[in-house]
Amino acid sequence: MIFHRALRRELVGTGGAVFMTLFSITITVMLIRILGQAALGKIASEDVVAFIGFAAINYLPVILVLTGFITVLMVITRCYQDSEMVVWFASGQSLTQWIRPVLLFGLPIILLTSALSFTITPWANRQSAEFRERFEKRSDVSKVAPGTFQESAGANRVFFVEGISGDLSQLKNVFVHTVKNTLTSVVVAKRGTIETDAAGDKYLVMEDGMRYESRLEQADMQFTHFERYMAYIASDVQVIEGDKTSRAKPLLELIRDPSRGHLGELLWRLALPLMSLLLMLLAIPLGFVNPRAGRSANLLIALLLYVTYSNMVSYLQAAVTRGKMKFALAWWPLHVVIALIVLALFLMRQNVNSRYHPAVLWSLIRHRKLKAKNPGESSS
Numbered sequence: 001m002i003f004h005r006a007l008r009r010e011l012v013g014t015g016g017a018v019f020m021t022l023f024s025i026t027i028t029v030m031l032i033r034i035l036g037q038a039a040l041g042k043i044a045s046e047d048v049v050a051f052i053g054f055a056a057i058n059y060l061p062v063i064l065v066l067t068g069f070i071t072v073l074m075v076i077t078r079c080y081q082d083s084e085m086v087v088w089f090a091s092g093q094s095l096t097q098w099i100r101p102v103l104l105f106g107l108p109i110i111l112l113t114s115a116l117s118f119t120i121t122p123w124a125n126r127q128s129a130e131f132r133e134r135f136e137k138r139s140d141v142s143k144v145a146p147g148t149f150q151e152s153a154g155a156n157r158v159f160f161v162e163g164i165s166g167d168l169s170q171l172k173n174v175f176v177h178t179v180k181n182t183l184t185s186v187v188v189a190k191r192g193t194i195e196t197d198a199a200g201d202k203y204l205v206m207e208d209g210m211r212y213e214s215r216l217e218q219a220d221m222q223f224t225h226f227e228r229y230m231a232y233i234a235s236d237v238q239v240i241e242g243d244k245t246s247r248a249k250p251l252l253e254l255i256r257d258p259s260r261g262h263l264g265e266l267l268w269r270l271a272l273p274l275m276s277l278l279l280m281l282l283a284i285p286l287g288f289v290n291p292r293a294g295r296s297a298n299l300l301i302a303l304l305l306y307v308t309y310s311n312m313v314s315y316l317q318a319a320v321t322r323g324k325m326k327f328a329l330a331w332w333p334l335h336v337v338i339a340l341i342v343l344a345l346f347l348m349r350q351n352v353n354s355r356y357h358p359a360v361l362w363s364l365i366r367h368r369k370l371k372a373k374n375p376g377e378s379s380s
Helices: 002-039 045-081 084-090 095-136 251-256 260-286 296-321 333-348 358-373 375-379
Strands: 149-151 157-164 171-180 183-196 201-215 221-235
Touching (some): 045 084, 045 095, 095 251, 095 260, 171 201, 260 296, 296 333
Antiparallel strands (some): 149 157, 157 171
């Protein structure tokens, strides 16, 4: 059908624009946040691109759900404003005829949302946690960038290196400030190297420097000149555990171990594709506007319904996680209510050519009553 082909082209074009807008906003926010973490030394600067990718994958399901909802809403609203829906109804078509092209447009979105929710997003969360943990378990000196102060993982030591070789073996003009209980020490050296002993422990070996030491309750300071000074950094034998939370667990593991946290995560993953489907269907009747009145009202209603729907899913997830509600009674009633709202709106909106429209049903009932009261008139 020519109309369906034209509608699908418009849905695809509008959907691409909406997706790129939402994705660009998300990436910009993530870029600012991740660059700030890199500047503070919380993540490695060379891992910034990887963290941006993992964050984008994590937000993609929600972006796709919003893309489908906003796209269908915008296209149908435009049809009402341009009086195309008047022609549509005048030609004997009903609003339910929009369901098929909308579902054909939305099917790839629903499938991609399901794949992201069940498989790809948990993998991205595991990878992000492993990158972050790998950086945290690196030695304190290996995190230092030349010309910047770097706090140690224990928050009791600050490093500064003026220059560093590419393999991190040679350090130039090293500054180390350490606070331990009431003892404060400052070590300054012209050169430094990182050495590992047979047990796997790493040491910062500094040469040709001075060590200044003082206590909080004492006013004097002790200083010592040294030719070689070793400072323990960390053990090199460390295991990367990764993210152990339920949001990083594979789907089969959530099903095999139905704990409260796992069931709450499973509820959220199931809700995303269902939300994508129901919101696109909900956008069809919500797109109705009076061409003379503008479209602000229905857009506000749509926004309110989406926020309420999303917050209710989050509330049910929290209730299952805390054990206040059983999973079997929490994952489906909300979606059934939204489906009933969709059905009610289809009946209430300007679906005048549908046999199930309240106005059509009421006219049919009145006609039958009049026919029963005046059988002679109808026969004549």
